[in-house]
Amino acid sequence: MDCLFCKMVNRDIEPDIVYEDDHVLAFNDINPQAPTHVLIIPKKHIATLNDIEAGDLALVGRLQYTAAHLARDLGFAEDGYRVVMNCNDHGGQSVYHVHMHLMGGRRFTWPAG
Numbered sequence: 131m132d133c134l135f136c137k138m139v140n141r142d143i144e145p146d147i148v149y150e151d152d153h154v155l156a157f158n159d160i161n162p163q164a165p166t167h168v169l170i171i172p173k174k175h176i177a178t179l180n181d182i183e184a185g186d187l188a189l190v191g192r193l194q195y196t197a198a199h200l201a202r203d204l205g206f207a208e209d210g211y212r213v214v215m216n217c218n219d220h221g222g223q224s225v226y227h228v229h230m231h232l233m234g235g236r237r238f239t240w241p242a243g
């Protein structure tokens with residue numbers, strides 16, 4: 131399977147890792163949109179949010195849990211941060227392996243563009 135983020139999980143491409151455990155990998159985004167911009171991915175290949183199944187619920191919860199812990203470790207949990215998951219074309223998804231964007235270190239506006 132020709133998936134960029136699976137290649138990072140398998141270390142065919144070496145990501146700039148921020149956190150890793152048996153189920154998730156977190157690494158710095160190559161094109162950061164904030165002072166800190168980390169992508170948190172499941173090691174299991176799931177193409178989009180639409181493909182999440184009942185058996186993946188703990189894994190999806192782990193993405194959010196990891197984001198909150200990283201925000202604390204990186205020092206912006208109290209100031210606040212933005213978490214985003216884009217789905218398909220209208221959502222702006224460009225890599226088809228589910229990922230959570232964790233961005234911090236600046237103030238974000240709402241609504242998103």
Ligand code: 5GP
Nearest residue numbers: 145157158159160161216222223224225226
């Ligand atoms: P999406 O647009 O699918 O929600 O987010 C994909 C993200 O992956 C983008 O923020 C983009 O900058 C990031 N990205 C794309 N290619 C690479 C890469 O080769 N390395 C890293 N670290 N991030 C990447």
Ligand code: ZN
Nearest residue numbers: 133136175227
């Ligand atoms: Zn993948």
